Structures are given as C-alpha cells and as structure tokens.
Amino acid sequence: MSVTPAPHIDGQRLWSSLMDMARIGPSPNGGSRRLALSDEDIAGRRQLLTWTDALKCEWRTDQAGNLFIRRAGRDDSLPPIGIGSHLDTQPLGGRFDGILGLLAGLEIFRTLDEAGITTQRPLELIVWTNEEGSRFAPAMGGSGVYSGRLSLEAFRNARDRSDMSLGEALDHSGFKGSLTRDDLPLGAYLELHIEQGPVLERKALPIGVVSGVQGLRWYDIEFTGDSAHAGPTPMSYRHDPLLAATAFIEAMRETVLADVEGMSRLTVGDFQVAEPSRNVIPGKVLLNVDVRHTDEARLAELDGLLRDHVAAAAEREGITARVEELWHMPVTRFDTTLVDDLSAAARAHGLDPFTMMSGAGHDAVNLSYVTPTAMLFIPCREGISHNEREYAEPEHCAIATQVLCDAVLRAASRP
Amino acid sequence: MSVTPAPHIDGQRLWSSLMDMARIGPSPNGGSRRLALSDEDIAGRRQLLTWTDALKCEWRTDQAGNLFIRRAGRDDSLPPIGIGSHLDTQPLGGRFDGILGLLAGLEIFRTLDEAGITTQRPLELIVWTNEEGSRFAPAMGGSGVYSGRLSLEAFRNARDRSDMSLGEALDHSGFKGSLTRDDLPLGAYLELHIEQGPVLERKALPIGVVSGVQGLRWYDIEFTGDSAHAGPTPMSYRHDPLLAATAFIEAMRETVLADVEGMSRLTVGDFQVAEPSRNVIPGKVLLNVDVRHTDEARLAELDGLLRDHVAAAAEREGITARVEELWHMPVTRFDTTLVDDLSAAARAHGLDPFTMMSGAGHDAVNLSYVTPTAMLFIPCREGISHNEREYAEPEHCAIATQVLCDAVLRAASRP
Numbered sequence: 001m002s003v004t005p006a007p008h009i010d011g012q013r014l015w016s017s018l019m020d021m022a023r024i025g026p027s028p029n030g031g032s033r034r035l036a037l038s039d040e041d042i043a044g045r046r047q048l049l050t051w052t053d054a055l056k057c058e059w060r061t062d063q064a065g066n067l068f069i070r071r072a073g074r075d076d077s078l079p080p081i082g083i084g085s086h087l088d089t090q091p092l093g094g095r096f097d098g099i100l101g102l103l104a105g106l107e108i109f110r111t112l113d114e115a116g117i118t119t120q121r122p123l124e125l126i127v128w129t130n131e132e133g134s135r136f137a138p139a140m141g142g143s144g145v146y147s148g149r150l151s152l153e154a155f156r157n158a159r160d161r162s163d164m165s166l167g168e169a170l171d172h173s174g175f176k177g178s179l180t181r182d183d184l185p186l187g188a189y190l191e192l193h194i195e196q197g198p199v200l201e202r203k204a205l206p207i208g209v210v211s212g213v214q215g216l217r218w219y220d221i222e223f224t225g226d227s228a229h230a231g232p233t234p235m236s237y238r239h240d241p242l243l244a245a246t247a248f249i250e251a252m253r254e255t256v257l258a259d260v261e262g263m264s265r266l267t268v269g270d271f272q273v274a275e276p277s278r279n280v281i282p283g284k285v286l287l288n289v290d291v292r293h294t295d296e297a298r299l300a301e302l303d304g305l306l307r308d309h310v311a312a313a314a315e316r317e318g319i320t321a322r323v324e325e326l327w328h329m330p331v332t333r334f335d336t337t338l339v340d341d342l343s344a345a346a347r348a349h350g351l352d353p354f355t356m357m358s359g360a361g362h363d364a365v366n367l368s369y370v371t372p373t374a375m376l377f378i379p380c381r382e383g384i385s386h387n388e389r390e391y392a393e394p395e396h397c398a399i400a401t402q403v404l405c406d407a408v409l410r411a412a413s414r415p
Numbered sequence: 416m417s418v419t420p421a422p423h424i425d426g427q428r429l430w431s432s433l434m435d436m437a438r439i440g441p442s443p444n445g446g447s448r449r450l451a452l453s454d455e456d457i458a459g460r461r462q463l464l465t466w467t468d469a470l471k472c473e474w475r476t477d478q479a480g481n482l483f484i485r486r487a488g489r490d491d492s493l494p495p496i497g498i499g500s501h502l503d504t505q506p507l508g509g510r511f512d513g514i515l516g517l518l519a520g521l522e523i524f525r526t527l528d529e530a531g532i533t534t535q536r537p538l539e540l541i542v543w544t545n546e547e548g549s550r551f552a553p554a555m556g557g558s559g560v561y562s563g564r565l566s567l568e569a570f571r572n573a574r575d576r577s578d579m580s581l582g583e584a585l586d587h588s589g590f591k592g593s594l595t596r597d598d599l600p601l602g603a604y605l606e607l608h609i610e611q612g613p614v615l616e617r618k619a620l621p622i623g624v625v626s627g628v629q630g631l632r633w634y635d636i637e638f639t640g641d642s643a644h645a646g647p648t649p650m651s652y653r654h655d656p657l658l659a660a661t662a663f664i665e666a667m668r669e670t671v672l673a674d675v676e677g678m679s680r681l682t683v684g685d686f687q688v689a690e691p692s693r694n695v696i697p698g699k700v701l702l703n704v705d706v707r708h709t710d711e712a713r714l715a716e717l718d719g720l721l722r723d724h725v726a727a728a729a730e731r732e733g734i735t736a737r738v739e740e741l742w743h744m745p746v747t748r749f750d751t752t753l754v755d756d757l758s759a760a761a762r763a764h765g766l767d768p769f770t771m772m773s774g775a776g777h778d779a780v781n782l783s784y785v786t787p788t789a790m791l792f793i794p795c796r797e798g799i800s801h802n803e804r805e806y807a808e809p810e811h812c813a814i815a816t817q818v819l820c821d822a823v824l825r826a827a828s829r830p
Contacts, residue, residue, distance in 0.1 A: 269695055282684065
C-alpha cells in the first residue's frame with residue numbers, strides 16, 4: 001500500500017475558519033446558536049459551500065438534507081472516504097461541537113489542493129442534518145436516516161416548539177434532496193470532535209483515538225409506598241418510597257465504584273417526589289437513571305444488578321417498585337483498521353496514540369453500522385460542551401486536523 | 416377535693432351531632448369542606464350555637480373570632496375550664512379532625528344539663544379560628560392570637576388564593592369580637608382529637624392520654640456540585656450533589672433508626688434536582704427535611720448529627736452544602752395534673768391509660784403556653800386524616816367523650 005506523503009495543514013487558517021463560522025448565529029455570550037434547519041444553520045451551510053466552491057468541489061444532498069461535498073479522486077468509481085460532522089448547535093451552544101469536524105475537513109481539502117494531491121479514492125465532506133436534536137428530537141437524525149437506523153417518516157415528522165415539522169423546515173431549506181445511501185456509498189468514515197468530557201484535559205493529552213462509544217441503558221424507576229403525615233407516624237410504621245430510592249442509589253453507586261477499571265457509570269438525572277410536601281412522607285418517587293459501560297457484557301451485568309438493588313431497596317422499606325427500560329444503546333466498536341490508521345498518524349507526529357471510548361453519542365455511531373468508522377477527539381476546556389463557554393485550544397485543533405489528514409490519506413489510498 | 420359523680424354521656428347523640436355537622440359543607444366523597452371563615456365554616460358555627468342556645472349557654476368572641484360558649488359554674492369568678500378544638504377543615508377534609516373535640520364538649524354540656532350538674536368552675540366550649548391553615552397560613556392562628564404567640568396583625572394579614580385577607584373574612588363573618596385573653600382567662604384547657612396517626616389503631620387501644628407534642632426542626636438542605644454530561648464524565652471525576660444527598664439521607668436514616676425507643680423521626684418531603692435532565696449529572700439538589708423527637712435534648716442531638724452527616728456527605732463527593740433551619744418548634748410538655756386526671760378517668764372506665772406524645776400540632780400547643788393543658792386521642796382508621804376517608808369508630812368517640820367528661824368534672828371541681 002503506497003501512502004502519499006502528508007502535507008502540512010495550516011492551523012492558523014483552520015482557526016480563522018472556525019472563528020468565521022462562529023460569526024454566523026452568534027449567541028449572547030460568545031457561543032453559537034444555529035438550531036437545525038434554522039436560518040442560521042442554513043447560513044452556516046452556505047458559508048461552508050462558499051469555501052468549498054472556491055475549491056471547485058461539487059455538492060449533493062440526500063433525502064434527509066445531509067450535504068455531501070465531494071473532492072474528486074483518481075478513481076471516482078471507488079466509494080469515497082467520508083469526513084463529517086454537523087454545523088447545527090444547541091440553543092446556547094459552543095463554537096466547536098460539530099463545527100470542528102467539518103472545518104478540519106475543509107482544511108484538509110485546502111491543504112491537499114495546495115499540495116496538488118489527488119487521492120486515489122474521492123473524499124466527501126459531509127454535513128449531517130440535525131445532529132443536536134434540540135429543535136427536533138431525536139438527535140443524530142440525518143445520519144440516522146442515511147444509515148437506515150431512523151425512518152425518513154419519523155425524521156420528517158419531528159416537530160419543534162412552534163409546531164413546525166422537520167420535513168417542512170427541510171422543504172424550505174434549499175437542501176432537500178432525493179438521494180439515498182445507495183447513491184452515496186462510503187468506503188470509510190472519519191470524524192474529529194471535541195471530547196465533551198474531562199479525560200484528555202486531565203491527562204494533558206492533545207488527542208485521543210476513539211475506538212468506540214460506550215453503551216447505555218436508560219431507566220425510569222418508580223417506588224410506590226404509603227403517603228402519611230410526618231409527625232404522627234413512627235419510623236417503624238412507615239413505607240417510605242424516598243428511603244427506598246436513596247437505598248437503591250447508594251447500592252448502585254457502590255456497584256459502579258467497585259469497577260476498578262472505572263468504565264461503569266451511573267447518573268441519576270432526576271429524582272421526583274409525587275405531590276411533595278415538607279411534612280408528608282412521600283407516596284411515590286420516580287428516578288431517571290442512566291447507566292453506561294464500554295463493554296456490552298458488563299452493561300448487561302449492571303442491568304441485572306440494578307434490578308437486584310431496586311428489589312432489595314423496595315423490600316427494605318416494604319414497598320413496591322417498577323423498573324422500565326426506556327432505551328438500550330449497545331456498545332459501539334469502531335473499525336480497528338481506521339483506529340490503527342489514526343494511531344499510526346498520531347505516532348508519526350510524536351504523539352501518544354491514547355485510545356479511548358466516547359461517552360457521548362455522535363453521527364459516527366450511526367455510520368459505524370454501514371461503513372468502517374472511527375473518530376478522533378481533542379480536549380475541550382473543563383470538559384464543558386453544549387454551552388457558550390465551550391473552548392478548544394488552537395494547537396489541539398491543528399494537531400488533530402493534521403493527524404486526521406494523514407489518516408484520511410492513508411484510508412483514501414487503500415484499494 | 417370533692418368530685419361530682421360522673422354522669423353517662425350519650426354516645427348515640429354524640430354520633431348524631433357529628434353526622435349532622437358533616438352535612439354542612441359536605442365534600443364530594445363523604446368528607447367535609449369548611450375552609451376557615453368560609454360560608455360553610457360560619458354555618459358550622461351557627462349550627463353549634465343553635466345547639467348550645469338550646470342549653471341556654473351564652474357566647475362571646477375575641478378579636479381573632481375565637482368563639483367562647485359558656486356554661487355557668489357555681490362560682491363564675493373562677494377561671495373556667497376550656498374544652499375546645501376547631502370546626503374548619505382541609506379543602507377535602509374529614510368529619511372528625513377538630514369537630515370531634517367540639518361536639519364532645521357539646522355532649523358533655525348536654526349530659527351535665529340532663530344530670531342537673533352545675534360545676535364549681537364555669538366551662539367554656541371554645542371554637543378556635545383557622546386551625547387548619549389551608550385557606551390562610553399559618554395554621555393554629557386563632558389559638559396563636561389568644562395565647563399571644565401570633566400577632567393579631569400577622570393573623571389578619573394572611574391572604575387566601577383570591578387575595579382576600581383573613582381580617583376581611585373575619586370582619587364579614589359576624590364573629591369578630593374585641594375581647595382578648597385578659598377578658599377570657601382559662602383555668603385549664605382540655606382537647607379531644609383524633610390521633611391522625613396509626614399508633615392507637617395498631618395497638619388496638621380506644622384512647623391515648625397525650626402528655627405533650629413532639630418537637631420538630633425543619634431544614635432546607637442544598638448540595639451544590641458540578642453539572643456535567645453523564646456519558647463523557649468518569650465517576651472519579653464527578654462532583655455529584657445527588658449522590659451527596661442520598662448519602663446524607665441514608666446516614667440520617669441510620670441515626671434515626673438507631674434510636675431504640677423509636678421517638679426519632681426523619682421525613683424528606685421533597686428532593687428537588689435543579690434543571691433536571693436524564694443524561695446530565697445534576698449541579699444542585701435541594702432537600703426539604705423534617706426531623707422530630709419527643710425530647711428536646713435528643714432533638715438538639717439530632718440537629719448536630721444532621722449537620723455532621725451533611726458535611727460528611729458533601730466531603731465524600733467533593734462538593735459544598737448549606738443547611739438552613741426554617742423552623743424549630745420545641746417539645747411541648749402538657750400539664751401533669753391534667754394528664755393524671757385523664758389517666759385516672761380512663762382507669763375508672765377500665766381502660767389502659769396509655770400515655771403518648773402527639774406527632775401533629777394542635778391548638779392545645781398554643782394553649783399550653785398560657786394555661787394548664789392536656790389532650791386525649793382516639794384512633795382514626797389507618798391513621799388517615801386530612802382526607803375525606805378519615806374515620807373514627809362511634810364507640811371510640813363515645814368512650815373518649817366519657818373520659819373527657821370525667822376529667823372535666825375533676826378539673827372543674829379543683830379550687
């Protein structure tokens with residue numbers, strides 16, 4: 001396999017593009033507000049196309065409005081290497097989440113143009129529609145439709161707060177196409193993203209090679225006891241669902257912390273007391289629980305232990321409990337060849353090819369079901385994302401784009 | 416001390432009065448709805464006065480609208496023995512909470528009339544205004560003003576949901592008076608009430624002699640950590656205030672259950688997560704905590720332990736916590752002579768003079784600050800109160816009224 005020698009990307013130019021894009025839909029405190037298919041999101045796409053038009057790239061859209069911007073290869077009959085992410089943001093979002101992955105791709109296109117390099121396979125810079133899901137649920141919709149994991153109908157029927165459907169918004173966006181994955185096959189897919197967590201920053205690492213995405217299981221857990229007045233009811237007469245809930249949480253915490261590898265995660269995002277009153281023993285308590293692991297067998301184990309802990313906690317208080325699993329996203333394993341490509345590229349630049357699992361979902365999860373996929377992470381300050389304060393260092397953006405460029409060249413040369 | 420031989424009260428007549436009163440302001444499912452100073456509450460008072468007018472009793476009201484219905488004694492210069500409670504109810508309240516205490520007094524008046532008994536001291540049947548506090552907060556307002564523990568101004572300024580003040584409602588009720596405690600002194604005060612808890616029913620006891628009211632301390636406890644995304648944040652990097660809250664609750668539960676006498680009580684009536692989201696580690700959690708004990712020193716100990724547990728839980732999670740005490744109602748000890756009177760009367764009727772502390776507040780708590788006071792409880796079904804399903808057995812109402820009658824005669828004979 002012959003690998004084209006890697007040209008140097010321009011970190012300054014990449015940063016300028018990021019800051020230029022951030023001027024479209026600026027949010028009050030220095031972040032970005034480009035809700036999916038809003039005027040700002042459309043303007044962001046137009047800006048990107050202005051830049052890629054200058055590189056003589058052609059673009060197409062599929063039925064979900066996903067935007068495919070093509071850089072021709074030496075053999076255009078080969079399925080292209082995709083480089084993608086999203087331009088839409090949270091209502092008060094940051095300037096890097098998604099955007100970095102696309103502008104890194106733009107920077108790679110520009111760098112290859114300057115170096116006069118034409119890759120064997122074509123490249124596709126891909127803007128996925130509605131990744132955030134904050135205007136239209138669910139998230140990762142465009143890549144969901146592309147990969148066949150979300151129906152076009154469900155995607156189009158999602159409605160925003162003003163009751164406009166995604167379908168209507170798409171029809172008016174100028175980006176509605178009729179193509180499907182059959183028309184737009186990929187040979188591989190790579191995505192650069194900010195970590196949205198604290199690990200790389202704490203480890204003082206500029207990049208992380210992402211080998212997969214942890215699996216998660218979401219639960220609603222309801223404990224039902226007997227409501228009664230606080231004063232006249234001795235402790236031994238009570239059937240307090242709140243105390244069952246705290247017993248369950250403490251036991252589940254113990255289980256998760258007992259995982260010495262630290263890959264088990266437990267989050268109780270909400271703890272609701274039905275008809276709360278300070279001096280009334282609650283009659284019902286509802287927990288929203290999120291359990292994650294990087295290993296599917298261990299995630300299944302955690303599911304069993306969670307159910308055991310709920311039962312034991314309910315028994316302790318002499319009450320009933322109900323566990324409802326709302327969602328199970330299995331562990332995603334990325335393509336080992338692409339992970340190796342990214343690791344080799346990192347090593348070639350003297351970087352530790354630290355391998356990690358993503359804690360957040362990404363379009364790459366959907367892509368991994370239909371084409372070899374991998375991701376690259378860079379640190380974001382304090383792990384903060386989905387927030388106007390989101391920040392990534394220019395040098396991290398640059399070095400990761402360089403590593404991505406090298407890996408893209410490697411993948412694009414593969415027969 | 417000479418004690419007039421006790422005549423027999425008429426349990427059937429008492430029950431009829433209870434059912435007649437329940438026809439005034441009936442609630443949809445067989446309970447009562449007589450909000451303080453509402454038309455229904457006023458009609459209830461008028462009904463009671465119709466009954467006592469037939470007994471040739473005179474009545475007066477004080478500045479808080481408390482209604483004093485007097486049965487003359489042999490020596491009207493002596494401070495009378497008060498028998499009281501309230502006629503107002505919760506919005507969907509029961510037929511016994513408060514009402515029983517007054518109709519028991521009415522039955523005693525009727526019984527004494529039939530037996531041709533005039534007590535040494537006069538008797539006062541007292542209807543306290545706004546005991547429930549559900550239309551106008553705070554509760555126990557009328558007895559609060561009488562006892563000087565609540566200012567008349569604060570009492571009158573309380574407003575209902577339609578923004579009417581209690582003062583306005585009182586001025587239009589026909590029960591506004593100008594008298595104060597100076598004009599209406601009491602020599603002692605006795606109150607019969609349903610327990611509003613499960614203890615007597617579980618012990619299969621028809622009555623309980625109440626020797627005091629447990630003290631309580633109310634707290635708002637706030638745990639503040641770092642909000643972060645559930646997926647990308649390893650457990651060891653988290654500062655989760657929800658896990659501190661559950662650690663605190665479990666530790667406080669252990670402390671309370673370690674009290675072998677079972678007099679310590681802990682209720683967490685609300686557990687609020689600020690800006691809850693299923694896959695976000697909470698940034699802040701607020702607990703509403705109610706701690707009670709029948710012994711003031713032990714209550715102080717519990718306060719210290721609560722603060723220790725909060726600090727330890729916050730430390731475990733590496734977060735901050737704040738404890739705010741909202742209310743401290745010290746333990747009330749009733750008058751031992753009156754408690755002995757009730758116990759002796761119970762024994763005289765072959766009953767176990769089971770002595771207990773009240774878990775709920777009553778007008779008697781306010782009265783205990785200004786005159787010797789005690790209470791008598793009867794069971795209520797399943798301990799349920801403040802509910803249309805509230806129920807007390809006719810035979811328990813009757814036997815307790817008999818015991819109360821005997822104790823009243825004993826107290827009224829005391830020089």
